[in-house]
Amino acid sequence: GSGKTFVITQRIKYLIEELHVKPEDILVITFTKAAAVEMQERFLQISSQKGGPVNFGTFHATFFNILRYTYKFTAENIIREGDKYKLIAQILEEMPPELISQEQNEDKTQDTDNDTIQRLLSEISKVKNNGISPQELESETLPQAMFEYIFAAYKKEMNSRRLIDFDDMVLLCRDLLISRPETRKLWQERFRYILIDEFQDICPLQYEVVRLIAKPQDNLFIVGDDDQAIYGFRGSKPEIMLNFQKDYPNAKQVLLNVNYRSRRDIVETAGKLIAHNKTRFSKQVETKNLLTDGVKLYSFVSKHQQAKNTALLIKQYMAQEGAHYS
Secondary structure, eight states: OOOOHHHHHHHHHHHHHTTTTOGGGEEEEESSSSHHHHHHHHHHSSSSSSSOSSEEEHHHHHHHHHHHHHHHHGGBBBHHHHHHHHHHHHHHTTOGGGSSOOHHHHHHHHHSSSHHHHHHHHHHHHHTTOOOOOOGGGOOOOHHHHHHHHHHHHHHHHHHHEEEEEEEEHHHHHHHHOOOOOHHHHHHHSSSOOOOEEGGGGHHOOOHHHHHHHHHOOEEEEOGGOOOOOOGGGGGHHHHHHHOOOOOOOOOOOOOOOSSSSSHHHHHHHHHHHHTTTOOOOOOOBSSSSSSSOOOOOSSSSSSHHHHHHHHHHHHHHHHHTOOOO
């Protein structure tokens, strides 16, 4: 609630109206399609432009456009989420006996349950997003030899079907931009101004691709909150944001330290809690908003109990006279 999206939309407007930058030279990247659509709508509300042509999109949509231009990919080349699960389940079923320990043999069900497959896909994602080999990631789901076999089998099967997943888009894009200077130059000239929202959730490989496209002008404008990093499970690293000024010594930092959304005691309590995090910018967030009737702390033995209690609190609140809830 500190005006991060507002800052980006106002900057786009300033670039176009004050600095006379061509709208088509501007690329605005967010992490979700919904956020990209919302950003575009908010920009159009304050702009005299009708429907573009500023480029708004997610990381993956941007990278896929680059791949589509060179490799003529279509949506058919992107594997569906359900098919990824089926493919990993199939690889687990057909695992060579010599790789399966006796303990795993006795509990075959554990290997193919959805939770195990989800964790494996998350680890595969981490390997790709960090630009490392499967040997460099210590699997916490299965023995290392099994994980490395699954990674190799998954990659081989995807290649044979000419399929890619979302992480492959980033990898292939990086390799393409490095190996083909003329293609890299084309996209560097296409996107002369790059603005990124929710930068704290970027992963090393995405950052590498962005840095390649931003050269040589380095017109890179990032907005984020290191205290809101949520994509660690797939390889994002808030440290990238913390080290941004080392990578770009001429960059200026502006702290948005006023919260316009939350009440004062909520801001203060959250601030005391998050201050215990070690990897973060030190900051004091303030608000001019009034107090609530106090922050209540609850402790639960399970997620299920937490959900039940939260639903009950909402019901109780709704039952109060004149209660407004959205």
